[in-house]
Amino acid sequence: MFYGISHLIVPTTDLERAVTLWRDVVGFAEARRGEGYVDIDSGNVQLRLMQVPAIEAKVSLRLNVGDVRSTWQALLAAGAAPRYAPMKTPELEEMACVTDPDGHSILLWRALTEDEWDFVPELPKQQGEWTPEAEELLKRLLAHVPALFRMLARRKTTRVIEMMAAEAGSPVTRELVIRGYITSSAKATRFRLVEPLRAEGINPDDYRADFDYE
Missing domain, CATH: 1.10.8 (Helicase, Ruva Protein; domain 3)
Known part of the structure; x- marks a missing residue:
C-alpha cells in the first residue's frame, strides 16, 4: 500500500551550501540530519539533500511564493544563476526561474490577482x-x-x-x-x-x- 511521497531527493556536491540555500535563503526548516544527507521540510513534502561526488541527474522544483521578484533576487544574491526573469504567462501566473549551484532548476510562481490581468x-x-x-x-x-x-x-x-x-x-x-x-x-x-x-x-x-x- 502506498501512503504518498515522503521525500524528493536533491543531490548536491556541497551539502552545507545546499542547506544554507534551502534553510536560510528559501526559509524552509531543517528537519533531520544523517550521514551524508539533510532533510528539509518544505511544508508538504520533505527535500532530502543528498551529498554525492558528482551530479548525475538534475531536478526541477516548482515553488509557490508570495513575491516572485524579491524571492528571485534573494536566490541570485545567494549564488543562483538566472534562467529567466519574472514574467507574466498566458496561464495568468507570474513566473521566474534560477539554477542553483548544483544545476538544479528552481521555478518560482504565483497566481496573478485579477487586478493584474x-x-x-x-x-x-x-x-x-x-x-x-x-x-x-x-x-x-x-x-x-x-x-x-x-x-x-x-x-x-x-x-x-x-x-x-x-x-x-x-x-x-x-x-x-x-x-x-x-x-x-x-x-x-x-x-x-x-x-x-x-x-x-x-x-x-x-x-x-x-x-x-x-
Missing part, C-alpha cells in the same frame, strides 16, 4: 438578453470588489440580476443591474456599495428599498 473577464451570463450599457456598468461596479472575492461576486451578482430580469420578463437593463448589484450583497455590507454607485453617477438614496431588502 490585462483584460476584464466576461460575465458568466446564462440566460436572457443584456443591453450593452447594463453589461459594461456591472463590470465597472464589480471592479470595486476586492480581487480575492471578485469571481464569487461576479457569479452571484450575475445570477441574481438574471433572475430579476426573468421575473420581470425584461432584458437585463441598467436599472436591474443596479438593483441586483445591491441586493446580491449581504445586507450588513451593503454600505460598501455606496461609493462605487456614486462613482457611476448613481444616487444610492434612489435605491433605499433595495438597500433595506432582506
Whole structure:
C-alpha cells in the first residue's frame, strides 16, 4: 500500500551550501540530519539533500511564493544563476526561474490577482438578453470588489440580476443591474456599495428599498 511521497531527493556536491540555500535563503526548516544527507521540510513534502561526488541527474522544483521578484533576487544574491526573469504567462501566473549551484532548476510562481490581468473577464451570463450599457456598468461596479472575492461576486451578482430580469420578463437593463448589484450583497455590507454607485453617477438614496431588502 502506498501512503504518498515522503521525500524528493536533491543531490548536491556541497551539502552545507545546499542547506544554507534551502534553510536560510528559501526559509524552509531543517528537519533531520544523517550521514551524508539533510532533510528539509518544505511544508508538504520533505527535500532530502543528498551529498554525492558528482551530479548525475538534475531536478526541477516548482515553488509557490508570495513575491516572485524579491524571492528571485534573494536566490541570485545567494549564488543562483538566472534562467529567466519574472514574467507574466498566458496561464495568468507570474513566473521566474534560477539554477542553483548544483544545476538544479528552481521555478518560482504565483497566481496573478485579477487586478493584474490585462483584460476584464466576461460575465458568466446564462440566460436572457443584456443591453450593452447594463453589461459594461456591472463590470465597472464589480471592479470595486476586492480581487480575492471578485469571481464569487461576479457569479452571484450575475445570477441574481438574471433572475430579476426573468421575473420581470425584461432584458437585463441598467436599472436591474443596479438593483441586483445591491441586493446580491449581504445586507450588513451593503454600505460598501455606496461609493462605487456614486462613482457611476448613481444616487444610492434612489435605491433605499433595495438597500433595506432582506
